[in-house]
Amino acid sequence: MxxxxxxxxxxxxxxxxxxxxxxxxxxxxxxxxxxxxxxxxxxxxxxxxxxxxxxxxxxxxxxxxxxxxxxxxxxxxxxxxxxxxxxxxxxxxxxxxxxxxxxSGHTAPFLETLQQMETSAHSLEPLIRQYMNQGFSFPKAQTLARESLFEQRLPLDLSKPNNIxxxxxxxxxxxxxxxxxxxxxxxxxxDFHEETLGSQSIASATGIRKAIYEQQGQLHTISPYVPAATLNELSHYLNEYGQLHHWDMYWPLLQYRLLSSSTEELAQIYDVSEGIEYRLKEAARFSSNFTEFMQTVKTKRYTWTRIQRMLVHILLHVSKEQMSASIxxxxxxxxxxxxxxxxxxxxxxxxxxxxxxxxxxxxxxxxxxxxxxxxxxxxxxxxxxxxxxxxxxxxxxxxxxxx
CATH class of the missing domain: 3.40.50.620 (HUPs)
Structure with missing residues (x-):
């Protein structure tokens, strides 16, 4: 088969x-x-x-x-x-x-870009470190390094999430x-992160989730954009468990974990680095919800996504040692x-x-x-x-x- x-x-x-x-x-x-x-x-x-x-x-x-x-x-x-x-x-x-x-829609640009990146890895990596030392996040440093080295000559647009x-x-x-x-x-x-639903039958998952949250779990708004099986499963889940999951549900647990852990303990968690544990603890003391916390913590160096991943690891108390042994x-x-x-x-x-x-x-x-x-x-x-x-x-x- x-x-x-x-x-x-x-x-x-x-x-x-x-x-x-x-x-x-x-x-x-x-x-x-x-x-x-x-x-x-x-x-x-x-x-x-x-x-x-x-x-x-x-x-x-x-x-x-x-x-x-x-x-x-x-x-x-x-x-x-x-x-x-x-x-x-x-x-x-x-x-x-x-x-x-x-x-892109074609595999050739991926293969050509991969070949160019492998050939130039010895030149690219120092440039990435240079931009990170200037305070840029890792994804932004990669982009700037590629632009500097290849001057837009790469066959593939690596600023697009699906292409990445x-x-x-x-x-x-x-x-x-x-x-x-x-x-x-x-x-x-x-588009990958498009937040509006639009008039077409295909919308992004981001837009669909946003519509569900804004309608407080009312599912009729998303019916043109999902198969019947999805509507049925979402409806059944709401009936069985009472709510759909989102970060605010876990804010009290995360806040407790941040405030009850020492900075030394937080520094041992996977993906926590460069002293951000101090910033996390300070923000946890004065934030009343998850979004407020994220807006306080986010910097040019740390993307929203990287911080969220870090917070999941903190929530689960996954250490650097545990992850390195498993990955x-x-x-x-x-x-x-x-x-x-x-x-x-x-x-x-x-x-x-x-x-x-x-x-x-x-x-x-x-x-x-x-x-x-x-x-x-x-x-x-x-x-x-x-x-x-x-x-x-x-x-x-x-x-x-x-x-």
């Missing part, structure tokens, strides 16, 4: 994602679409709108055949590590190709002993869901797999330490009853299985 892999978050699954699934299957001429999906906390350092089981059901009802989890150590990371984890998992499932959305991820997918894939075939489709209609390579593949075609494919490959395929957390606690901690903290944002329900499903739930 021919397979194509995709890397996703589905926060939530919308019509643009539906287009991606269909075009990936079509472009690869694949029988099976495998999605590597982030768990409860996402790449930009945010809690997912709904839990991974609800998002798995959205995906399976909308054309994906297998959903596996991108472990926490890779999901709440900058693009380089996020991509490395996801691509390694797709290879571990014997995908022949992978497909990503991009502003795509570039790192291609880089991670190239490093594999047996690279997969890379495929890309041009991003359709809405070296993918250790397992956790199955979240499959349909009949997906089950048939896994039955074909499971004896050849070199990574353990985990179907139930309760039987693999040691291996899933950080993923389980992420689930426990994610559940704490809910009411006590809803939190118990969610935790029970995390430890005991079998993968979602559809016909």
């Amino acid at each position: 021919k397979t194509v892999g995709i890397v996703v978050e589905y926060n939530p699954f919308h019509n643009g994602h539906l287009y991606h699934v269909h075009k990936a299957r079509e472009s690869a001429k694949a029988e099976v679409v495998i999605a590597v999906m982030s768990g409860h906390f996402l790449q930009r350092g945010e809690p997912a709108l709904v839990n991974k089981w609800a998002r798995t059901r959205m995906a399976l009802q909308s054309g994906v055949d297998i959903v596996v989890e991108l472990p926490y150590v890779f999901s709440v990371q900058k693009a380089e590590f996020f991509s490395k984890g996801a691509i390694s998992i797709l290879q571990g499932l014997f995908c022949e190709s992978f497909c990503f959305g991009s502003e 991820l795509g570039f790192h997918y291609m880089k991670a894939n190239k490093a594999l002993p047996h690279p997969m075939e890379p495929l890309t489709i041009k991003r359709h209609q809405a 070296k390579s993918v250790q397992y593949i956790r199955l979240l869901g499959m349909n009949g075609r997906g089950r048939e494919y896994l039955n074909q490959i499971k004896k050849k797999m070199t990574l353990p395929l985990i179907t139930r957390a309760a039987s693999s606690k040691e291996m899933l330490t950080l993923d389980l901690k992420a689930s426990e903290v994610y559940a704490l944002g809910l009411s006590p009853h809803s939190s118990r329900v969610l935790l029970h499903s995390e430890f005991n739930k079998q993968p979602v299985i559809l016909p």
Whole structure:
């Protein structure tokens, strides 16, 4: 069975994602679409709108055949590590190709840019450090260094978020002993961070989430932009748990963690560096909500996204030592869901797999330490009853299985 892999978050699954699934299957001429999906906390350092089981059901009802989890150590990371984890998992499932959305729409500019960047790495890295020493954030320093070195001659626009991820997918894939075939489709209609819904049928996940929050959970506003399965899952989640997840739910927990930890303890947390722990503690003393805190902490050097990722690691108390020991390579593949075609494919490959395929957390606690901690903290944002329900499903739930 021919397979194509995709890397996703589905926060939530919308019509643009539906287009991606269909075009990936079509472009690869694949029988099976495998999605590597982030768990409860996402790449930009945010809690997912709904839990991974609800998002798995959205995906399976909308054309994906297998959903596996991108472990926490890779999901709440900058693009380089996020991509490395996801691509390694797709290879571990014997995908022949992978497909990503991009502003470019062609793989050639990615390959040409990757070649130029590798050739010039010895000149680029000192320039990046130079700009960071001037107080610029790492992404901005990279951009300025590239502009200085290449004078806009790169074939790929690396200021675009999907192109950045795509570039790192291609880089991670190239490093594999047996690279997969890379495929890309041009991003359709809405920009990555577009906050308005517009008149088209495709809107960004950012715009959809913003509309949901502004309408206080009323879902009719987003119905033109998402499949029926997404509306049903969001509605069911609201009925079962009472709310959708967002950072403000975790502000009291985060504030407690910041205020009760010493600066020395905070400095040991992954991604905390350069004395920012002092700024974090000071802001936590005088901020009344998460947004106010973020506006106080953000600087030219630290992007909103980097700070959010840092705060997730603080919330989960993930140390530098713990992360460095875990991030070296993918250790397992956790199955979240499959349909009949997906089950048939896994039955074909499971004896050849070199990574353990985990179907139930309760039987693999040691291996899933950080993923389980992420689930426990994610559940704490809910009411006590809803939190118990969610935790029970995390430890005991079998993968979602559809016909």
